[in-house]
Amino acid sequence: xxxxxxxRAEAQRLLERFIQAGAQPVEADILLPAETLLxxxxxxxxxRAYVTADPLQGEMMLRPDFTVPVVQxxxxxxxxxxxxxxxxxxxxxxxxxxxxxxxxxxxxxxxxARDDREAADAEVFALFAEVLAPLxxxxxxxxIGILRAAVEGLSTSPARKAALLRHIWRxxxxxxxxxxxxxxxxxxxARKRLIESLAQATPEDLVAxxxxxxxxxxxxxxxxxxxxxxxxxxxxPISAAEVDVLDDVLKLRGQAPAxxxxxxxxxxxxxxxxxxxxxxxxxxxxLAARGIGVDDLDFEASxxxxxxxxxxxxxxxxxxxxxxxxxxxxxxxxxxxLTRVLGKSLEGGAREIPAVGGVIRPGLVVALREGTA
Numbered sequence: 001x002x003x004x005x006x007x008r009a010e011a012q013r014l015l016e017r018f019i020q021a022g023a024q025p026v027e028a029d030i031l032l033p034a035e036t037l038l039x040x041x042x043x044x045x046x047x048r049a050y051v052t053a054d055p056l057q058g059e060m061m062l063r064p065d066f067t068v069p070v071v072q073x074x075x076x077x078x079x080x081x082x083x084x085x086x087x088x089x090x091x092x093x094x095x096x097x098x099x100x101x102x103x104x105x106x107x108x109x110x111x112x113a114r115d116d117r118e119a120a121d122a123e124v125f126a127l128f129a130e131v132l133a134p135l136x137x138x139x140x141x142x143x144i145g146i147l148r149a150a151v152e153g154l155s156t157s158p159a160r161k162a163a164l165l166r167h168i169w170r171x172x173x174x175x176x177x178x179x180x181x182x183x184x185x186x187x188x189x190a191r192k193r194l195i196e197s198l199a200q201a202t203p204e205d206l207v208a209x210x211x212x213x214x215x216x217x218x219x220x221x222x223x224x225x226x227x228x229x230x231x232x233x234x235x236x237p238i239s240a241a242e243v244d245v246l247d248d249v250l251k252l253r254g255q256a257p258a259x260x261x262x263x264x265x266x267x268x269x270x271x272x273x274x275x276x277x278x279x280x281x282x283x284x285x286x287l288a289a290r291g292i293g294v295d296d297l298d299f300e301a302s303x304x305x306x307x308x309x310x311x312x313x314x315x316x317x318x319x320x321x322x323x324x325x326x327x328x329x330x331x332x333x334x335x336x337x338l339t340r341v342l343g344k345s346l347e348g349g350a351r352e353i354p355a356v357g358g359v360i361r362p363g364l365v366v367a368l369r370e371g372t373a
Contacts, residue, residue, distance in 0.1 A: 002366040007105050010362035011087040014107035014131065018085035021127050023109055026084045028069035034059035036068065036342070048093050062091035067310070067335065067357065068342070070110050075343050075351055081113035087362070101363075110357030112339075117354050118279060121314045121334060122286035124356050128318065128330050129292060131360070135368050137318040137329055141256065142303025144168065144333070145313040146263065146276040150249050153272020154242055156181060157235045159228065171305050178246065183237030191229060198230045245270050252301040256284055259299040283314060304333065312337040314356065320368055329365060332358020 019025055034051060035058070050062040063069070066086050074082060087107040109127060113120045129139060151164045160181050167173040179185035187195075203223035217225075248266060252259055260280055267274045284294045304315035313334030320326050334356040343351030366372075 002372060006366050007363045010366045011105045011107045014360055014362060015085055015087040017131055018109045023083040023085035026070060026086050028066050030063050031060045032063055034061045037061055050091050050093050064092055065090055066108050071339055071342050074112055084110045105362045106359045107362055108357060108359040112353050112355045114354055118283040118286045120356050121283050122290050124332060124358055125316050126290040126292055128358055132318050132330060138321045140298045140303055140317050142300050142315045143280055144311050144315055146273055146301055149273040149276040150246050150270055153270050154238055156238050169305055181238050182243040195230055195233045203227050249301050256294050256297040256299040310335050310338045330358055330360040
């Protein structure tokens with residue numbers, strides 16, 4: 001890999017290009033309050049962030065990305081629409097030795113705008129395509145919003161939909177839940193025994209008779225969880241037809257126009273996805289208007305599910321096709337829900353604004369350009 005000075009210079013070059021595109025340069029603290037990140041991602045974030053303790057500020061984390069602090073900054077009073085750019089190091093903890101970097105540079109561009117979300121998506125993607133054009137990378141796109149709409153359209157309980165939505169970014173866990181909710185996978189034996197016991201006694205009685213309590217959960221929490229499991233056991237399985245339709249969406253992969261046509265057919269059987277499919281159609285029109293060759297643009301409905309967990313709509317990435325061992329050179333997408341979550345913590349609460357953005361890894365740009373990757 002190139003030395004840090006060359007990477008820093010490339011990060012600055014990318015930053016200046018984003019500023020030329022109308023972005024305001026911003027800085028973000030390297031040490032961030034852990035509470036915000038834990039609220040967003042749960043305890044899973046500890047597996048990939050460096051955590052430390054400050055005697056005055058409490059638990060802190062080394063910056064795992066720029067998006068969260070930039071959103072927080074904007075939500076406190078940024079003008080609308082707004083474009084921001086940044087460059088600097090991020091830190092990702094790795095559990096195993098390997099090629100993944102623990103510390104690397106990012107250069108990013110974020111766009112906050114309430115009007116014409118598809119046009120904003122196209123603006124960001126086209127900017128990244130232009131900046132990265134000399135590297136001849138392969139772009140790939142997807143839309144988490146279509147998957148979310150498909151889940152929300154299932155004929156099942158709100159609790160089951162919420163569980164599936166929570167694990168959209170964890171494909172294996174999502175698959176297990178879908179198979180269980182669809183009756184294709186039997187529940188664990190321990191859960192079956194618990195459900196049988198709950199037919200004879202209340203959760204509170206079972207907790208009281210279970211002996212000494214081990215762990216941090218209060219008896220009320222344990223009883224509530226047991227009651228939720230009993231309620232779920234009484235819910236009818238998701239129909240095989242609906243599971244098949246969702247599987248069809250999950251497996252969809254091809255060039256964008258063909259994917260759009262297929263999704264329009266799927267919407268006949270799953271009408272809940274129609275608004276998201278319409279947004280995809282408008283986005284492709286907006287991309288074409290910016291000179292993007294959408295006829296050859298890859299689209300994968302599940303794109304980004306394991307790596308882009310705060311995105312909830314359009315997602316994209318750029319890859320060095322001859323180097324499958326490298327991570328994406330750039331990633332990005334729409335994250336409207338993130339602004340909603342962070343806006344709730346502000347005075348007055350419930351603030352939100354549509355947002356889309358992306359990041360480039362300057363180290364990979366330099367390495368690919370110089371042939372040292």
